[in-house]
Amino acid sequence: MECQDYGLTRNTERDNLNLNPLQRGGMLPIEAKKALLEYADGYSVCDYCAGRLDRIPTPSITGFLDDLAQFINVDEVRTTHGARESKFAIMHALCKPGDTVIVDGNAHYTTHLAVERNKLNMIEVPNNEHPEYKITPEIYKETLENALDKGEEIKVALLTHVDGDYGNLTDAKEIGKIANNAGIPIILNCAYSMGRLPIDAKALNMDFVVGSGHKSMAASGPIGVLGMKEEYADKMLQVSKRHQVKEIEMLGCTSRGAPIVTLMASLPYVTERVKHWDEEVKKTRNFVSQMEEIKGVTQIGIRPKEHDLTRFETPIFDKIAEKHPRRGFFLYEELKKRNIVGIKRGQTKWFKCSVYGFDEEQVNYIADSFKEIVEKYKDLL
Numbered sequence: 001m002e003c004q005d006y007g008l009t010r011n012t013e014r015d016n017l018n019l020n021p022l023q024r025g026g027m028l029p030i031e032a033k034k035a036l037l038e039y040a041d042g043y044s045v046c047d048y049c050a051g052r053l054d055r056i057p058t059p060s061i062t063g064f065l066d067d068l069a070q071f072i073n074v075d076e077v078r079t080t081h082g083a084r085e086s087k088f089a090i091m092h093a094l095c096k097p098g099d100t101v102i103v104d105g106n107a108h109y110t111t112h113l114a115v116e117r118n119k120l121n122m123i124e125v126p127n128n129e130h131p132e133y134k135i136t137p138e139i140y141k142e143t144l145e146n147a148l149d150k151g152e153e154i155k156v157a158l159l160t161h162v163d164g165d166y167g168n169l170t171d172a173k174e175i176g177k178i179a180n181n182a183g184i185p186i187i188l189n190c191a192y193s194m195g196r197l198p199i200d201a202k203a204l205n206m207d208f209v210v211g212s213g214h215k216s217m218a219a220s221g222p223i224g225v226l227g228m229k230e231e232y233a234d235k236m237l238q239v240s241k242r243h244q245v246k247e248i249e250m251l252g253c254t255s256r257g258a259p260i261v262t263l264m265a266s267l268p269y270v271t272e273r274v275k276h277w278d279e280e281v282k283k284t285r286n287f288v289s290q291m292e293e294i295k296g297v298t299q300i301g302i303r304p305k306e307h308d309l310t311r312f313e314t315p316i317f318d319k320i321a322e323k324h325p326r327r328g329f330f331l332y333e334e335l336k337k338r339n340i341v342g343i344k345r346g347q348t349k350w351f352k353c354s355v356y357g358f359d360e361e362q363v364n365y366i367a368d369s370f371k372e373i374v375e376k377y378k379d380l381l
Helices: 030-038 061-072 083-094 109-117 137-149 172-181 230-236 258-291 315-323 327-337 360-376
Strands: 076-080 100-104 121-125 154-160 186-189 208-212 224-228 298-300 310-313 350-353
Touching: 030 258, 061 076, 061 224, 061 258, 076 083, 076 230, 076 258, 083 109, 083 154, 083 186, 083 208, 083 224, 083 230, 100 109, 100 137, 121 137, 137 154, 137 172, 154 172, 172 186, 224 230, 258 310, 258 360, 315 327, 315 360, 327 360
Parallel strands: 100 121, 100 154, 154 186, 186 208
Antiparallel strands: 076 224, 208 224, 298 310, 310 350
8 A cells, every 4th residue: 555645744833933822832842842752652651550640650750740730739630631631521520411510601612512522501601792702700600690599500610711712811710719609619721821821720719720731831732631629539530440540530541652741841841931921911912012003903802911812803904805816815825925824824804813932023023024914905905
C-alpha cells in the first residue's frame, strides 16, 4: 500500500503571528519541546508503572500532581484527556440520569455534551445580552432560586470562568458562594484561565475546577486537569472492585506520553507566567484601544477587558467584502501577506482574537496592519 502525503508540515508559529485564542495559551516553551521528543512514543511514561498513572515515580508524575494541586489550591488532582472529560466525569460521579444541573448561558458546547451524555436535565443562567453578554451573580442566584422554588433538586452547578465566545471573566468567587450557600457542589470551567491567570479554587469557593493543558497551560494536547475538594475524593476516585488500583471515573488511566510530560515540563514556566497576568490584560486593553481607532470596529463583551480573548464586531471589513473580488476571504489573505494568521477564512462581520504572549512591538504591528488594510480599501467603503 502506498500512503498519500498527509500534509503534516506546519510552519504557522515559525513564520507568522497567530491570533487564534485557542492556541495562544498552548504554545510550548523549549523545556516542553525537549520533553516531547523524549516521550513521543505512545506509552512512554509507563516504563515504571505499577498500575496507576498518578503513582508513577519515573518520570515523577506523583510529584507533579502534588505540585499541580498546590498551584491551583485543591486537595486532589488528576489529569484527564481534556476539560470536557473532566466535566463529564464529575457529573457522572455525582449525578444519575434524570437529575438536574445548572450552567451559565455562556457555557462551552462541551458542557452541554457532558450534560447530554450523562442524560441530565439542564437549566441555563441567561447572560445580559448584547453588548456585554455578561453572567452576573445576581442573575445566577435568581435563576437558581427560581428553580429551587419550583421544586427542582439541583445536583451540580457549573460556571464558565472565561467563556470562549466573548472572553468574559466571571465573578467566580461570588457565584461560588451562592452555590455553597445552597449546598450545591459547583464546578469552575477554567479552560481559558487555568495557566493564563492565577487560580485558587478554595478562595473562589469552588468544589471542582477543570482546566485545559493544550488551551492554556502550554502543553501538547489533548490533556485536561480535574481538581477537587477532599470531601468529593472518595466518590470521584473510587476504584474498581475487579481491578483494585484502577479509578473508575478515570477509566484506569488517562493521558500518558506526550500530553502529560509536556504539561509537567511546562508547569514551572506556567507558574511563573501567571504572575504577569496584569501585564497581559494591559496589553489586551491597549490592543482594543488601537483597534477601535478604526471606525467600524467595536469590542463586545465586558469592558474594559479582563481577559485576552477578545471579540470584535467589524462591519467595516464586511462592507469592504461586499465589493472586494475575493469577498469575505480578502481579510484573511491581506493578514496572511503580513504574516498574521488565526482569523478564520471568510470571516469579516466579526472575529475573535488574542494577543496573549506577544510583545508590545508585535501588538502594535498587528493593530497597524488592520488599519493599513482599511486604508488600502477605503475606496470600497
